[in-house]
Each structure stands twice: as structure tokens, then as C-alpha cells.
Amino acid sequence: MLITELKSKEILDSLTQGKVFIINCHGCKEVSFPEKEAEEFEKALGDKVTGILTTDYVCNIDNLPLRLEKHAAAIEAADTVLVLSCGVGVQTVAEHLPGKRVCAACDTYALPGHQGVTPLEHECDQCGQCYLNITGGTCPITACSKSLVNGQCGGAKNGMCEVDPTMECGWERIMRKLKQVDRLDVLKCPIQLRQYNK
Numbered sequence: 001m002l003i004t005e006l007k008s009k010e011i012l013d014s015l016t017q018g019k020v021f022i023i024n025c026h027g028c029k030e031v032s033f034p035e036k037e038a039e040e041f042e043k044a045l046g047d048k049v050t051g052i053l054t055t056d057y058v059c060n061i062d063n064l065p066l067r068l069e070k071h072a073a074a075i076e077a078a079d080t081v082l083v084l085s086c087g088v089g090v091q092t093v094a095e096h097l098p099g100k101r102v103c104a105a106c107d108t109y110a111l112p113g114h115q116g117v118t119p120l121e122h123e124c125d126q127c128g129q130c131y132l133n134i135t136g137g138t139c140p141i142t143a144c145s146k147s148l149v150n151g152q153c154g155g156a157k158n159g160m161c162e163v164d165p166t167m168e169c170g171w172e173r174i175m176r177k178l179k180q181v182d183r184l185d186v187l188k189c190p191i192q193l194r195q196y197n198k
């Protein structure tokens with residue numbers, strides 16, 4: 001079981017400066033989705049919204065490309081694709097829209113109990129403070145062996161992780177994606193602190 005909760009108004013305001021395309025995931029019954037708050041938030045955005053896709057299981061890579069394709073023009077017209085889902089959904093959308101700024105509108109928290117059975121391409125550790133907005137859509141908690149949130153440890157060799165040489169360094173992936181969307185500037189933000197008490 002996990003819970004998704006809308007990020008603070010301050011963060012949402014900063015993510016919605018330009019035009020926005022919104023993706024709502026209503027998939028997993030194991031996920032608590034802030035449906036009412038999301039509806040109010042989206043309504044308040046008014047004509048900033050180029051389109052809305054409300055669907056189930058955005059993490060389903062068999063269906064997602066077709067769903068995105070149907071909204072291609074509205075996605076193209078948006079500066080940001082804002083995804084309201086757990087961290088897995090946001091990562092999946094980011095992978096399928098490589099040149100686009102894809103942001104997480106929610107934080108994902110863990111709750112005890114059944115975690116669902118969906119086969120997933122990406123991992124979310126339900127850390128409660130989603131970093132995907134500053135890492136270009138790659139989760140630093142699961143893609144980095146040390147779950148570093150402030151950049152590379154310096155131990156990577158030929159792009160591979162020093163802890164697990166069979167995997168690519170997660171921060172190499174993050175830097176590559178940020179470069180691709182011309183957003184390396186986001187790494188100039190203040191040091192990220194993890195909220196262990198949440």
C-alpha cells in the first residue's frame with residue numbers, strides 16, 4: 001500500500017509557470033490518490049492547461065505510448081508535463097517523453113500492506129520526498145547504490161557504479177537526461193535534505 005500526496009502549493013506554483021499538460025493516474029487500488037485536491041488544483045490552472053490525460057496504470061509500457069500519442073499536440077504545446085502518480089508512473093512518462101520537461105506533482109509515501117503486483121520497469125522506494133523534478137525523471141534513491149540526492153559520489157568508473165559495477169551509475173543517467181532537456185541549471189539549487197521523519 002502506498003499514498004500519493006500533492007506537493008506543497010509553493011512547489012506546484014513553481015512547476016506551473018508556463019503551459020502545462022497534466023497526467024492523472026487512477027490505476028492501482030493499492031495507491032491512495034488525492035483525487036479531490038487534484039481536481040481543484042487543475043481547475044485553478046485554467047487556460048494554462050493544454051490538455052489532461054486521466055487514465056489507469058501510466059506505468060504500463062504497453063499502453064502508455066498510444067495514450068501519449070493521442071495527446072501529442074497538447075503535449076507538444078506544453079512547457080511541462082505534470083504527472084500526478086506515484087514515482088514509478090512519473091519515471092515511466094519521463095522515459096517516454098525524452099525531450100520534454102516531465103515533473104512530479106506528488107510525493108509518494110509507503111504504507112504497510114500489499115504493494116501491488118504490477119510488473120514495473122522503474123523503481124520507487126516511496127521515500128516521501130520525490131526528487132524527480134530535479135533529476136530529470138530518474139529516481140536517485142533507487143538508481144544510485146548509495147541513494148545520493150546531491151550528486152555523484154565520484155567513484156564511478158567508465159560510467160559504471162563503484163558499488164555495483166554491473167550497473168550504470170545512476171547519476172551519470174541523471175546528468176545525461178538533464179543535459180538532454182537543457183536543465184543542468186536545476187543542480188545549482190540548494191543542497192537537498194531528506195525528510196526521514198515523514
Ligand code: SF4
Pocket residue numbers: 086087088107108123124125126127128129130131132139140141142
Ligand atoms: S525520489 Fe524516488 S523513491 Fe522518492 S518518491 Fe520519487 S521515485 Fe519514489
Ligand code: SF4
Pocket residue numbers: 143144145146147148151152153154155156157160161162163164168169170171172
Ligand atoms: S557510482 Fe554512481 S550510482 Fe554508484 S554509488 Fe556512486 S553516485 Fe551512486
